[in-house]
Amino acid sequence: MNYTFFPGCLLDTIAVPYRKSLEAVFEKLGITVSELHDWNCCGGGTYFDVDDGVCAMLSARNLARAERLNRELIMACNMCYDVHQRAHRLSANNDDVGARIREGLQSIGLEYTGTLKIRHVLEILAADPARSKISGSITHPLTGLKVACYYGCRGLRPAGTGFDDPESPRSMDCIVELLGAIPLSYPHKTTCCGGSLIAAAGQDALYTLKRLLTAAHEHGADCIATSCPMCQWNLDSYQWLVNRAYDMKFQIPVLSITQLLGMALGLPDEKIMLNRSMTAQKVLESGWPGSQG
Amino acid sequence: MMREGMNPAKHVYRCIQCGVCSAVCPVVDLMDMEPRRLVGLLMDTGVALPWAPESLRVCTGCYLCSDQCPQKVPVAEIFRELREKIRQTEYSPSSLDMTDLRGPVMKQITRYGRLYDIPAPAKTSFQQFSTTSFNKNEWKQFQRITRVKIRKKNIAGMKDIRTLLKQPKQNTDIT
Numbered sequence: 001m002n003y004t005f006f007p008g009c010l011l012d013t014i015a016v017p018y019r020k021s022l023e024a025v026f027e028k029l030g031i032t033v034s035e036l037h038d039w040n041c042c043g044g045g046t047y048f049d050v051d052d053g054v055c056a057m058l059s060a061r062n063l064a065r066a067e068r069l070n071r072e073l074i075m076a077c078n079m080c081y082d083v084h085q086r087a088h089r090l091s092a093n094n095d096d097v098g099a100r101i102r103e104g105l106q107s108i109g110l111e112y113t114g115t116l117k118i119r120h121v122l123e124i125l126a127a128d129p130a131r132s133k134i135s136g137s138i139t140h141p142l143t144g145l146k147v148a149c150y151y152g153c154r155g156l157r158p159a160g161t162g163f164d165d166p167e168s169p170r171s172m173d174c175i176v177e178l179l180g181a182i183p184l185s186y187p188h189k190t191t192c193c194g195g196s197l198i199a200a201a202g203q204d205a206l207y208t209l210k211r212l213l214t215a216a217h218e219h220g221a222d223c224i225a226t227s228c229p230m231c232q233w234n235l236d237s238y239q240w241l242v243n244r245a246y247d248m249k250f251q252i253p254v255l256s257i258t259q260l261l262g263m264a265l266g267l268p269d270e271k272i273m274l275n276r277s278m279t280a281q282k283v284l285e286s287g288w289p290g291s292q293g
Numbered sequence: 294m295m296r297e298g299m300n301p302a303k304h305v306y307r308c309i310q311c312g313v314c315s316a317v318c319p320v321v322d323l324m325d326m327e328p329r330r331l332v333g334l335l336m337d338t339g340v341a342l343p344w345a346p347e348s349l350r351v352c353t354g355c356y357l358c359s360d361q362c363p364q365k366v367p368v369a370e371i372f373r374e375l376r377e378k379i380r381q382t383e384y385s386p387s388s389l390d391m392t393d394l395r396g397p398v399m400k401q402i403t404r405y406g407r408l409y410d411i412p413a414p415a416k417t418s419f420q421q422f423s424t425t426s427f428n429k430n431e432w433k434q435f436q437r438i439t440r441v442k443i444r445k446k447n448i449a450g451m452k453d454i455r456t457l458l459k460q461p462k463q464n465t466d467i468t
Contacts, residue, residue: 009408013441038449040406046399048354049376057457058402061450104460108453153355158369166360192319192355201323201351208319237438240431276438278431 001129003119004071005033006062008080008229009041014237015077015229017273017280021258022076022121024271029133031124033074036066044083045196053097057104059087063118064110072117074124078155078228079195081120085161088118120155122227122257123163126171134178139266141180144290145283147260148186148221149173150212150235152228156190166190172227172257179264184219188212193231198238206245209238213250222288223253223280225260232256236278253283301370305335314358314368324348328358328368335371345379352376403458406448 011019026033039062043055063084066073075081091101092114105112124130149172156162156169164171169190173183194208212235216224226232236254243250259280262272274280314328321327326334326346335342349372358368401408448454 012407013409013443014439016441040448040450040454041402041408043402045408046402049373050380050399051462052373052377053462054458054460057460058454061453061457100460104457107460108450108456110453153353153357157356157360159360190357192353192357194320195353195355197320197323197351197353204323205320207322211319237435240428240435278434278438 002032002034002071003074003124004036004066004069006036006039006066006073006075006080006084008075008077010077010079010229010233014233015256017276018076018229018232018256018258021256021262021267021272024267025258025261025265028137028265028267029130031130031133036062036069036073038065042080042083042087044079048083053100053104055083056087056090056097056101059084060091060101060105060112061108061110063088063091063116064105064112067112067116072119074119074121076121076227076229078120078152079230081118081163082154082161084118088114088116089161120163120227122151122155122171122175125257125261126174131174131178134175134261134265138179138264140264142260142264142291143180145179145181145288146184146220146222147176147181148184148216148219148224149176149189150186150193150216150224150226150231151189152226152231153190153192155228172225175257175261176225179260181260184216184221186216186219186221188215193234195230195234198234203241203245206238206242209234210242210246210248213239213242213248213252216252217250221252223255223260223283225255225257227257229256236280239279251279251282253277253279253281255280255283301367301374302335302340304366305332305340305371307364308332308336308366309364311363313361313363314366317357317361319355319357320351320353323351328372332366332368332371342375342378345375348372349376349379402454404447405445406451406454409443409445 007019040058043058047055047058075084090097091112092098151169151172156164156166159166176183191212193212194205198205224235226235232254239250242248259272259274269275274284310329310333312329315321318328326348331346331348352372354369354373356369359370362368398408401410
């Protein structure tokens with residue numbers, strides 16, 4: 001199985017462990033992912049709210065170039081996924097918006113016909129052939145590890161455009177089950193983490209994270225698994241700020257789903273990079289009930 | 294489903310003011326005008342915006358309001374379009390410019406075609422915590438993970454990006 005991979009800006013900056021673990025996991029599973037050559041920013045965090053058309057055109061450049069390769073395009077970031085899916089839909093519109101995108105692409109000598117399949121990493125991992133490959137290659141089952149699966153918002157909404165059910169998604173829970181761990185019935189699976197609002201509004205916005213962390217804690221989670229670099233970053237690197245702001249003592253490890261997979265597949269730490277995180281290494285240090293022996 | 298990109302604000306007249314959008318909004322506590330009232334205002338003014346509420350900046354665009362609306366009012370799309378509008382007019386409030394990170398981030402796209410300086414937001418929110426005492430180990434680890442060594446490099450297709458950014462803008466219904 002071959003896929004074209006669109007990493008997105010976050011996976012090259014604040015979410016390097018997500019990228020490294022993702023590549024290592026796919027390699028271990030024998031699935032080839034080749035990075036889309038010379039990709040550009042999808043415009044999600046920037047032009048999306050400033051000029052929707054520009055945002056769609058930037059994404060459409062990636063789509064048009066990926067379409068030529070005749071492989072499915074996979075994304076690891078919820079924002080990139082949503083923005084590219086949106087550009088894919090808008091470019092087929094028979095109106096001004098669609099026309100603007102098509103003209104934009106034409107001006108740089110590209111064309112997008114809409115045959116490309118855009119998919120999320122989670123979707124790939126939860127379905128065959130990856131699924132059966134995972135169950136066949138687990139060497140270090142995460143028996144007894146209680147995982148709060150956190151999907152985030154933009155990969156699943158607006159309804160009908162996402163890769164899973166927007167209200168009770170299952171794909172990550174399936175993967176977690178495969179690994180021998182226990183997926184919790186976590187109520188905030190698709191609640192927004194606050195995204196870049198936390199960077200803009202600072203302390204005021206931390207309560208969005210407090211809500212997610214409190215629920216995970218109350219449900220007895222040993223860790224939170226994420227499938228989006230932004231969610232991962234917020235829950236992990238700002239957890240101690242939440243503790244300061246609300247006088248809490250959260251120490252919940254936050255891992256990307258590919259890091260969890262990497263642990264179960266027995267990948268070495270330099271490949272899954274648990275040490276490049278505020279919280280994740282605690283999973284290894286203190287273990288969890290059932291991790292001994 | 295409503296077709297996207299087709300002036301979503303004209304769908305406000307379907308609103309029955311039930312308030313589900315406000316009830317489900319994860320960041321409504323930070324808003325000066327909750328989604329229900331903002332949609333109501335748009336109905337009253339004939340889809341004009343007399344001023345720019347802070348709510349527009351606060352919205353994270355998670356689409357929960359649109360998904361849960363019984364009348365299928367595309368609330369999040371409307372918020373997005375209003376944001377787009379206020380960023381293009383002179384009446385955007387000063388607080389919006391102060392905390393808005395998009396300006397510097399957009400410059401990176403014009404320059405490199407990708408974003409490289411993402412840890413910048415982390416530093417911004419840190420300034421508000423500077424008076425609190427930090428645990429030394431946490432602070433060290435935080436510095437370690439936010440320091441990312443990347444060689445900033447233009448993508449080869451910068452000419453494409455510049456051409457796309459120059460494409461003329463189309464008009465919307467909101468005044």
